[in-house]
Amino acid sequence: MYKLLIAEDVRLIRLTLECSIPWSDLGIELLGSAENGEEALVRMEQEVPDLLLTDIGMPGMSGLELIEAARARFPDIKCLILSGLNEFEHARQAIKLQVLEYVLKPLDPSELEAAFARAVAELDKERWERRELELAGRTTKEKLPHLSGALQPDEWAGSLKKVKLAEQALEVMNVGFRKRDFALSDVAAAVGLSERYLNRLFKEVTGTTINHMIIRLRMEEAARLLKDPLTKIYEICDRIGYADQDHFRESFKKQFGLTPTEFRNTFL
Template identity: 60%
Template sequence: MYKLLIAEDVRTVRETLVHAIPWERLGVTLIGAAGNGEEALARLEEEEADLLLTDIGMPKMDGLALIEAAQGRRPDIRCIILSGLNEFDHARKAIRLQVRDYVLKPIDPAEIERVVSEAVKDIERGRAAEARGELPHLAELLPSGEPLGNLKKKKLVDQAVGYVREHCARRDLALSDVAAAVGLSEKYLNSLVKEVVGSTINPLIVRFRMEEAAKLLRDPANRIYEICEAVGYADLDYFRESFKKQYGLTPTEFRNRHS
């Protein structure tokens, strides 16, 4: 069974999602139904989820910010957006965040079943490949028909990592941007980078942001909220959490120890 978390601020919609979908038949265990993004993120800190079904427009933390935070903790989580906001800007950012699907309100239980079922199949395919000791896409050929040699792999990964390091302060930086910069598909690039450096792109973005934040914190003249913005974060609390997760200290504690 795969674990799914719902984040939806409208109670009637939330209850419909909980009770109208045959989750067990889909191979899914519902681990919670949060009323806002912050509540959902707290739930994800208590228990990992394989799937996240979230509204966009929620109080305290919207769905896109929740997805970004959830992916920072678990890059392979499958995210599905549920929203009545049929606007291109939201859809475009959702694509950057590798959202699995985008379902518009009013909700159709049959449509929810379909997209969740497809997401479950994605997870199953990935885990089956891992069980066989395969890294998806690494055995595929480039468009030229030539397999990637070790040197070419390293060169492409160096380019990707260099791009992440150079642009990590961009608030909207996403896997899709890095993949476009090096001319590879997103899934292929993630697999390639993980094979060579042991991490996928999203955790690298967070790591480089935190390393830059640590440098800036050594100068007492830099205010913490300014550092938060300088390394690509809009949410100061989320920045603090991310920093503590990497360094075991809050930004203030780190500054007091190292300045």
């Protein structure tokens, strides 16, 4: 249920709004109504609504001023206007304030219901997108335990597609990193993106490049294999796609601060 606050200075209209609209059927909980903008702001401080329906022509603080003040304090609030003023300037200001709906008086309950149905659909969409972003973020961090935090949760809005593409690229790397000469070009071809764009996107999401991730995956696999004393180091090189043992030794030490032999000895 989404919470709604009404701001309307005419008592009869307030009562009509409260009683003539089946709010619960629309998925809305009516918090109550205020007779002016100042009172509405006080009510919002006590309990923040998801939706605000306000008249424009109220004494003191106008509805547009109320919306501007409310959005400054509560940026996520969705606002709808009920007005007897069919003037372009008011409509223009409403658009500037990102008002969802502009409903004209005299009040038509069916029109108002339709407007709130659209508002609820918009809130449902945003809620779903937030859940998807949070899930994508958790999944990405699970798959990338060394994630540097380059992309924080509150920065994921609008980045779901990028996160999904980065996850797809990571899946390709998890399958292919053991192949000799496996590189950025193979990952880009698999996900259907240019090498430059994919590398930039992957770094934006994870904080590291494709090539560095391939090396990391290889070194982590090598560390796992080194725990088995019966597996020869040259065999490990071959299994993770390295032809040169010196190159492998250098990469491993850079990753873990120990040579492969020193790392293995810590488990003996």
